[in-house]
Amino acid sequence: xxxxxxxxxxxxxxxxxxxxxxxxxSQSIRNYLAWYQQKPGQAPRxxxxxxxxxxxxxxxxxxxxxxGTEFTLTISSLEPEDFAVYYCQQxxxxxxxxxxxxxxxxxx
Amino acid sequence: xxxxxxxxxxxxxxxxSVKVSCKASGYIFTxxxxxxxxxxxxxxxxxxxxxxxxxxDTNYVQRFEDRVTMTRDTSISTAYMELSSLRFDDTAVYxxxxxxxxxxAHFDLWGQGTLVTVSS
Numbered sequence: 001x002x003x004x005x006x007x008x009x010x011x012x013x014x015x016x017x018x019x020x021x022x023x024x025x026s027q028s029i030r031n032y033l034a035w036y037q038q039k040p041g042q043a044p045r046x047x048x049x050x051x052x053x054x055x056x057x058x059x060x061x062x063x064x065x066x067x068g069t070e071f072t073l074t075i076s077s078l079e080p081e082d083f084a085v086y087y088c089q090q091x092x093x094x095x096x097x098x099x100x101x102x103x104x105x106x107x108x
Numbered sequence: 109x110x111x112x113x114x115x116x117x118x119x120x121x122x123x124x125s126v127k128v129s130c131k132a133s134g135y136i137f138t139x140x141x142x143x144x145x146x147x148x149x150x151x152x153x154x155x156x157x158x159x160x161x162x163x164x165d166t167n168y169v170q171r172f173e174d175r176v177t178m179t180r181d182t183s184i185s186t187a188y189m190e191l192s193s194l195r196f197d198d199t200a201v202y203x204x205x206x207x208x209x210x211x212x213a214h215f216d217l218w219g220q221g222t223l224v225t226v227s228s
Contacts, residue, residue, distance in 0.1 A: 032212030036153075042155065043203055043218035050211030087153055091213035096169045097143075097155040 002026050002087045004088050004100035005006040012108040021103045025089035032092035035064055035073045038102075039084045047072065047086075075105075083107050110134035112219035119225045125192040128222045130204030136193050137185035138162040141207040143215060144178065146200040154200075158207065159187055194226045209211045 003026040009016035013019055023033065036044035043070040046055040051071060061076040075082055088100040115129040130142065144156040159178040166178045168185035172210045187204060189203075201221040208216035 034212065034214035036215075043205075043217070043221055045218075046208070046214060046216050049208070049214040052210065055208075055216060089214065091154075094213070095155075095157070095167055097213060099153040099155070101152050 001096055002029060002090050002093050002098055004090055004098055005087060006027045006086075006100035008050070008103060010104045012106050013078055013081055014108045015019075017078050017080070018080055019073075019105055020084055021073040021083050021105075023066075023071040023073070023100050024070045025090060027093070029086060029090045029092040032090055033064075033066070033071050034089045034091070035062075036087045036089065036103070037082075037084045040089065044071070044087060059076045110217060111123055111149070112206065112217055114144075114202075114204060114219040114222045119227060120194050120228055122196060122226055124126070124194050124222050125190060126194060127188055127190040128202050128204075128224070129185045130189070130219050132179040132185045132206070134208055135181075135206075137209070138182055140209075141213075142178075142187045143205045143207055143213075144176075145203045145215075147221075148200040149183045149198070151193075151200075156189070156202075161187065172222050186189070192226075198224065200224060 006025045007022045033051045036050040038044040052064045063074045065072050084101045085104045087102050113131045134148040138161045143158040159166045161180045177190045203221050205215035206217040
């Protein structure tokens with residue numbers, strides 16, 4: 001089973017700042033990585049798939065990069081609605097599909 | 109519009125079973141795999157398995173293989189996830205999610221979630 005480790009667990013930033021979230025895989029997952037945003041009481045929302053492709057309707061301030069075992073989600077300038085929990089998810093070697101433990105982006 | 113609508117919250121006793129439904133609308137139900145994911149209170153996301161609505165084929169995560177059953181009724185575009193022999197640690201929100209097309213298996217459409225509480 002591929003383990004995804006997300007760092008940091010919590011990121012405290014102010015609106016307008018840049019957020020950089022990391023996801024590391026226990027073995028190579030090529031570019032089969034997706035990122036999701038989840039707000040309290042809501043289902044996750046797909047942001048990025050294929051490591052770097054933005055999903056439909058996702059603002060350009062969200063970008064994904066990486067391949068192999070190291071991946072990054074960048075939010076170029078935080079908007080108030082971006083404070084949430086973010087999960088990465090792999091699908092190169094499954095079952096099982098696996099998710100990272102999440103990074104909470106909170107208001108500083 | 110395109111959506112997945114799940115059944116309402118459930119409270120069950122340990123050892124009982126629960127069956128959650130997920131009704132698809134706005135797209136062709138049989139064209140997309142449907143997955144189930146759960147989230148325990150304050151915890152992360154855990155994948156349970158998928159069903160291929162066209163054929164009924166399923167694939168479950170190994171640790172739930174003996175307790176989970178995924179089915180579908182194509183006549184009403186609805187998928188079901190049944191979990192048996194419930195334990196306290198099965199308390200979670202259960203989501204259905206549509207697998208999108210593109211690089212890798214990822215989920216572009218989610219149900220609103222169904223809270224299943226296991227309590228004596």
